[in-house]
Amino acid sequence: MMRFLPRDRMLWLAAPALLYLAFFYALPLIYLLGRSVIGPNGPTLSLFAGFFADEYNWRVIGNTLRIALLVTLVSLVIGYPVALALARARGLAQVMLLTAIILPLSVGVVVKAFAWQIVLRRDGAIAKLLVATGIWDEPQRLLFTEPGLVIGAANVFLPFMILPIYSVVKLIDPRLSEAGATLGASPFYRFRKIILPLTMPGLISGMAFVFSLSVSMFVIPSLLMGDRFQTLATLTGRSFLLMRNEALGSATAVVLLVLAVSIVVGSTILSRRIGRMA
Amino acid sequence: MTAIEKATTALIWTIASLAVIFLMAPLVITVAVSFGDSTVFSLPPPGWSFRWYERLPATRGLAASLWTSVQIAGLSTLLALILVTLCAIALVRGTFPGREAITTFLISPLMLPGLVVGIAMLQGFRAFGLRDTWTSLLVAHVVITMPYVVRTVLAALSLFDFTLIEAARTLGCSYLQAIRKVLVPALAPAFLTSGMFAFLASMDNYPISIFFTDAWTKTLPIQMLQLVEERPDPMIAAVSTLLILLAVLAMIIGDRLVGLKRLADF
Numbered sequence: 001m002m003r004f005l006p007r008d009r010m011l012w013l014a015a016p017a018l019l020y021l022a023f024f025y026a027l028p029l030i031y032l033l034g035r036s037v038i039g040p041n042g043p044t045l046s047l048f049a050g051f052f053a054d055e056y057n058w059r060v061i062g063n064t065l066r067i068a069l070l071v072t073l074v075s076l077v078i079g080y081p082v083a084l085a086l087a088r089a090r091g092l093a094q095v096m097l098l099t100a101i102i103l104p105l106s107v108g109v110v111v112k113a114f115a116w117q118i119v120l121r122r123d124g125a126i127a128k129l130l131v132a133t134g135i136w137d138e139p140q141r142l143l144f145t146e147p148g149l150v151i152g153a154a155n156v157f158l159p160f161m162i163l164p165i166y167s168v169v170k171l172i173d174p175r176l177s178e179a180g181a182t183l184g185a186s187p188f189y190r191f192r193k194i195i196l197p198l199t200m201p202g203l204i205s206g207m208a209f210v211f212s213l214s215v216s217m218f219v220i221p222s223l224l225m226g227d228r229f230q231t232l233a234t235l236t237g238r239s240f241l242l243m244r245n246e247a248l249g250s251a252t253a254v255v256l257l258v259l260a261v262s263i264v265v266g267s268t269i270l271s272r273r274i275g276r277m278a
Numbered sequence: 279m280t281a282i283e284k285a286t287t288a289l290i291w292t293i294a295s296l297a298v299i300f301l302m303a304p305l306v307i308t309v310a311v312s313f314g315d316s317t318v319f320s321l322p323p324p325g326w327s328f329r330w331y332e333r334l335p336a337t338r339g340l341a342a343s344l345w346t347s348v349q350i351a352g353l354s355t356l357l358a359l360i361l362v363t364l365c366a367i368a369l370v371r372g373t374f375p376g377r378e379a380i381t382t383f384l385i386s387p388l389m390l391p392g393l394v395v396g397i398a399m400l401q402g403f404r405a406f407g408l409r410d411t412w413t414s415l416l417v418a419h420v421v422i423t424m425p426y427v428v429r430t431v432l433a434a435l436s437l438f439d440f441t442l443i444e445a446a447r448t449l450g451c452s453y454l455q456a457i458r459k460v461l462v463p464a465l466a467p468a469f470l471t472s473g474m475f476a477f478l479a480s481m482d483n484y485p486i487s488i489f490f491t492d493a494w495t496k497t498l499p500i501q502m503l504q505l506v507e508e509r510p511d512p513m514i515a516a517v518s519t520l521l522i523l524l525a526v527l528a529m530i531i532g533d534r535l536v537g538l539k540r541l542a543d544f
Contacts, residue, residue, distance in 0.1 A: 016364055017384065028402025078300070100298040102541050106479075106529065109482065114510075115303075115305070115307050116304060155300060155303070155304065257391065
């Protein structure tokens, strides 16, 4: 087969996959974008003008960004030390850490969101724990509250923070930090001048992953927040599945798409630029 | 080590240990609840039983949705593996420009909001005249599963020595025999590992499947969420436990084939 296909004609082998994706994935996305800016009388932005004129929709955008930011921060605070630990871990500790990171990744989000519904109830594990440790005087409900949503989402997305950071931490030569120590640099100075800059590309891509996953999450807020709290994704889902309001749904879908794409593209450019500087 | 370094190390390990508990908590709690004998989710349960598992076969729609999910996941993984492998050979062996852009394009369905991709497909397929729910599900799930196999198959192919195929030819194999006897066995671990995780991704997908569902064709996560909303009881935990078991199996096999550390490559 190789002989019939000289190297420069290899593109033919790529054709089936590329045509498949172009037809069933790229074309529908372009169609969605196109329909959102073309009205019966030619190009128009009236769909978005209407969407952004509604004060309620700004609250939805605010909800979306606030929750995504909080989830990203929580994941970062937990994920960064875990990535450092994973890079140092050997033997059983390494197996346990890797298992705890990889196994939840292959369990569906419906399963995990359902589990958090149980944990966050008034008689759930977290309420019991907080009462037992004396932080709370009496059990409270975390389900259907923003802190509950942030905890659940951070749990589901944490591996996407840890793994990109780990992928750069494991490449750092430990002798760099030792050399810094020999030259008299304090631990804090070494972290700021050696470890932090070298892990920055992983940090940025981890944050971008978690932020964009949090912006787009649908099942988690549906189960942990209910109908009264809407994000761009839940509003998109509702307007198609329940309200049959395709105009609103298309507008939110396009806003969500633009947001997600700009996060991915922006973070890629940023981490490349920083990677080149380091 | 100075005192500050010791304190930092202790802090890092404390956070890491708590993170392991945090990450595993939903899975452990699901399994514990599924074996409880109480109708509410008290933890630990007052007693243990298999009653929720015994109720699974009789639950309306569950078996059918499981069968739909397995069919869709199996077929879409197989199609994705074929499409991606052909494309990966071109990417590894070819010299045409834009190979990196093609790789990004193959992985991109994973980076965009699933719900938006689902809506776009719903409207797009309708415009193409594709109306059959089952076929739409399959077509959509091939797009979902492709990104999961791209990296692993690409990595395995770039390590493959293509002169081995020439060698097999010299020894009297036909081209197809050479592919079957040399290339496929060499790629088998990559196919199996990435195939398993693609299969699981398809089995667990919610945001795209939800748009290709009707009264007769439902995938397992759609049916599960419907049950959660209708009557949340520990039976959902029993279904979830079976799915967790599947993920554990996939991880053990993946560990044997390529090792845990390679599974964590990002």
